[in-house]
Amino acid sequence: MEGEAGDWAYPFLGELTNPRNHNAAIQDLQTFGEEFARAVSDPDEERVAARKIVDLTQDDVETKSTNKYTTKFKTLAAELTWNDAALMAQFSKGLHWKTKEILSQCKQQPSTLQTLMNTAIVIDNVRQENEASRKKETGKEKEKGKGKTSGIASGETIIETTTTQVSKEEIDRHKEWGLCIKCGRGPHKATECCTGWDATPAKNPADRKKEPKKESAKIAEEEEENKDEELGKEDRCA
Known part of the structure; x- marks a missing residue:
């Protein structure tokens, strides 16, 4: 024990350990502990705790649960001299927005800080369970969707998986x-x-362009044959 704490404590400890000193200011260890805490405590301790509790929100706590938030809030509240109404208002302010929304819809509002804390914990537990369930269902839907259509687009190229498969060779063509x-x-x-x-x-579009030319050539050839037949008929009639 050093510094101011040691300077205060050692004289009293000397008196406590001296069996002949019956006129000591502190007669037992419990009283010594209480007086020691009062003597060495930070005079600004409540102001620091007040600042921390005002800044505290459920989002700042690990796992972001109301249960964890409540525990931390209680620790800071123990260092304050605020009344129940002030603590309730501050506790409600730091809750998750959804928990606050549901809490405000309760027909019978909590009348004490402890009741408020208990109610908020129950509401938040249900909220987190529902949220986890929604995420699970969303994950299942995404897994189902992967077998139907999933693709990555880059410029003009799209690779996609569907019930109708097009071979890579065909895509290349x-x-x-x-x-x-x-x-x-x-x-x-x-x-x-x-x-x-x-x-x-x-x-192949190139083959398609050739087809009309072939068709035209065939028609021209047939017309030429028809002309020859007509000329042959005329010659016979003459």
């Missing part, structure tokens, strides 16, 4: 021919495709 990689039918971008994935093998 679509790219080479300047077609939509999803449906293989037009020059539009995959992000603008209204058809969706189509596993039907696409046709």
